Amino acid sequence: xxxxxxxxxxxxxxxxxxxxxxxxxxxxxxxxxxxxxxxxxxxxxxxxxxxxxxxxxxxxxxxxxxxxxxxxxxxxxxxxxxxxxxxxxxxxxxxxxxxxxxxxxxxxxxxxxxxxxxxxxxxxxxxxxxxxxxxxxxxxxxxxxxxxxxxxxxxxxxxxxxxxxxxxxxxxxxxxxxxxxxxxxx
Amino acid sequence: xxxxxxxxxxxxxxxxxxxxxxxxxxxxxxxxxxxxxxxxxxxxxxxxxxxxxxxxxxxxxxxxxxxxxxxxxxxxxxxxxxxxxxxxxxxxxxxxxxxxxxxxxxxxxxxxxxxxxxxxxxxxxxxxxxxxxxxxxxxxxxxxxxxxxxxxxxxxxxxxxxxxxxxxxxxxxxxxxxxxxxxxxx
DNA sequence: CGCCTTAGCTAATGGCATTAGCCTACGGGC
DNA sequence: GCCCGTAGGCTAATGCCATTAGCTAAGGCG
Numbered sequence: 001x002x003x004x005x006x007x008x009x010x011x012x013x014x015x016x017x018x019x020x021x022x023x024x025x026x027x028x029x030x031x032x033x034x035x036x037x038x039x040x041x042x043x044x045x046x047x048x049x050x051x052x053x054x055x056x057x058x059x060x061x062x063x064x065x066x067x068x069x070x071x072x073x074x075x076x077x078x079x080x081x082x083x084x085x086x087x088x089x090x091x092x093x094x095x096x097x098x099x100x101x102x103x104x105x106x107x108x109x110x111x112x113x114x115x116x117x118x119x120x121x122x123x124x125x126x127x128x129x130x131x132x133x134x135x136x137x138x139x140x141x142x143x144x145x146x147x148x149x150x151x152x153x154x155x156x157x158x159x160x161x162x163x164x165x166x167x168x169x170x171x172x173x174x175x176x177x178x179x180x181x182x183x184x185x186x
Numbered sequence: 187x188x189x190x191x192x193x194x195x196x197x198x199x200x201x202x203x204x205x206x207x208x209x210x211x212x213x214x215x216x217x218x219x220x221x222x223x224x225x226x227x228x229x230x231x232x233x234x235x236x237x238x239x240x241x242x243x244x245x246x247x248x249x250x251x252x253x254x255x256x257x258x259x260x261x262x263x264x265x266x267x268x269x270x271x272x273x274x275x276x277x278x279x280x281x282x283x284x285x286x287x288x289x290x291x292x293x294x295x296x297x298x299x300x301x302x303x304x305x306x307x308x309x310x311x312x313x314x315x316x317x318x319x320x321x322x323x324x325x326x327x328x329x330x331x332x333x334x335x336x337x338x339x340x341x342x343x344x345x346x347x348x349x350x351x352x353x354x355x356x357x358x359x360x361x362x363x364x365x366x367x368x369x370x371x372x
Numbered sequence: 373c374g375c376c377t378t379a380g381c382t383a384a385t386g387g388c389a390t391t392a393g394c395c396t397a398c399g400g401g402c
Numbered sequence: 403g404c405c406c407g408t409a410g411g412c413t414a415a416t417g418c419c420a421t422t423a424g425c426t427a428a429g430g431c432g
Contacts, residue, residue: 149335
């Protein structure tokens with residue numbers, strides 16, 4: 001069975017290292033093969049193709065994000081939980097901007113489970129606001145949009161001015177919270 | 187001067203058509219050359235390379251978005267202006283999802299002017315809330331994050347459930363508005 | 373009327389993904 | 403302890419794409 005060094009998981013590990021160090025565009029099979037000390041075609045023994053590898057990477061990132069989110073919410077509720085969730089999300093994206101950019105948003109069966117867990121955590125974070133059915137769905141969508149939008153823009157370096165990003169993000173959290181508190185009327 | 191059919195602008199036009207019809211990943215010089223009825227290397231007479239073409243495409247999209255945004259805000263103020271801006275933004279992204287995905291968020295000198303105009307429009311839309319200096323910057327950042335996050339997720343088809351997206355988006359607008367109204371404390 | 377600029381061309385290079393087919397070392401069963 | 407099947411590696415080949423170099427012709431301008 002040869003060196004046994006490689007496996008689908010190991011390939012994803014290397015892929016994440018490539019992404020972190022060289023950016024999502026550098027995620028190429030030959031870059032990974034180089035790091036693995038293996039010829040490029042050998043990777044096809046572990047991964048169907050580049051597209052599938054991207055999905056696997058995305059799934060891994062989603063899993064990490066789920067872990068972060070779940071820790072953030074743990075033992076908190078209400079505004080506190082929501083703020084912790086948003087802060088955790090943002091800090092993950094800021095710590096690993098390339099990794100975050102490798103997140104695929106289009107729903108894929110392979111990442112459906114992780115995505116569902118994430119939605120579950122968001123729902124839990126929103127529990128204190130007493131949202132029922134559709135209202136909860138709308139709230140989760142907005143929360144996701146806010147967190148993702150901020151994370152993407154920050155990761156891309158789109159916020160140029162000198163103002164403190166922590167403060168901007170606190171305002172975003174305030175918007176979500178105050179919007180949820182007064183959601184009756186809209 | 188040969189056929190005079192091509193020019194940098196014409197190349198961008200074709201590029202936009204490719205993006206719209208086949209998605210951002212299909213944006214390739216040879217696809218454009220095919221549509222232009224020209225050999226691939228000929229395009230280098232009009233555009234420095236693929237990377238620059240992407241930036242030009244992004245600039246064009248940003249310009250269109252600026253137009254939409256400015257029309258939306260025109261003749262309105264306060265909550266009304268803000269909601270119209272958000273609705274216009276979202277509907278542009280929904281109408282041209284691939285085009286919207288081709289938007290490059292990382293600041294580039296070539297798109298700086300369009301980006302500044304966009305920020306200017308957002309500032310105008312926020313005028314009624316009486317934000318000064320830094321507070322206005324934070325508000326623009328949050329508005330951008332909310333609009334962009336929702337647009338990206340919708341364009342990617344990330345919102346799966348059956349609930350009405352208009353309603354979700356109305357809630358998002360409500361969050362922004364109510365957050366701005368109560369922004370003192372945070 | 374000739375020149376020069378310019379937009380097009382072909383040829384060549386190199387990176388990458390992907391497929392096909394080969395080779396071999398291990399591990400389980402005898 | 404030996405045999406064989408399988409799995410994981412390899413090389414070779416293909417094809418697409420971007421990019422560069424150098425050629426060519428056509429149109430405007432003097």
